[in-house]
Amino acid sequence: MPELPDVACFRQYIDATALHQEIAAVHAGRTDVLDGTTPQALGRRLDGRSFRATRRHGKYLFVALDDGGYLVMHFGMTGYPAYARSDHDPPEHTRLRVEFRNGHRLAYVCQRLLGHVTLAADIDAFVQEQGLGPDALSLDEADLSNRLRPHRGMVKPVLMDQSVVAGLGNVYTDEILFHARIHPRARIAGFDAGTCHALHRAMCHVLQRAIRDRADPQRMPASWLLPHREEGDRCPRCDGGIRQLRVGGRSTYVCPRCQSGD
DNA sequence: AGGACGCCCTGTTCGC
């Protein structure tokens, strides 16, 4: 489920594979992943160009073109990029293929079609148009506190609101709240300075560590909630029972003994 | 404004 750490790793992957190669052609297998553009327009824009660099904001990946402007990717729930030789079969559910003149290609794979790809001229303008808040990793403690303060509701849906903070999804929000020992249904209105401090500290720690572990759930420490996302599993901290609830319409895992504020 | 709910989409899993 591509959230900030996953997209950060996709960025590293594209940096390591797909930069500085002339684009020969673009194939769109499914036009419904394209947002505000067409296969023809995409082909015209990318043909003869190359990728120069990447940037990330929240869950969005921006691939900079050598003549300015960006190919923007959002991965929905099941998306990922895949680079390989063009004579290899692209992965199943490849929705877009960028073919390079050197005989390799970058595939945009998205099984459930919840992601999308678009073109943008400017990152700041794109972020503004999409109504995205600041990237989660750019916030210091005071920034985070100021972003949350106007909201009165439950902390989890607010943290997942991309207009408040960009980059947090269902899984890592649960993880962050577990580390901060805050219940997902806790009311932001009741947060004191200590709560905000713990939340910020947990957010930075979890995101940075997840990126370091290549956003691979297999590599996450056993002391995390992530390997225990199942009703009735044991809390790695207190051995209490992990509970599954629905918060903001999303499946949520919590240790009721460790996490307070319900 | 917050929050419940529904929708999109597809593959897997579960229950009858």
Next chain:
DNA sequence: TGCGAACAGGGCGTCC
């Protein structure tokens, strides 16, 4: 055994 319902969830929209 087999079929359909439920579920997974990022993001959006609607309604109260």
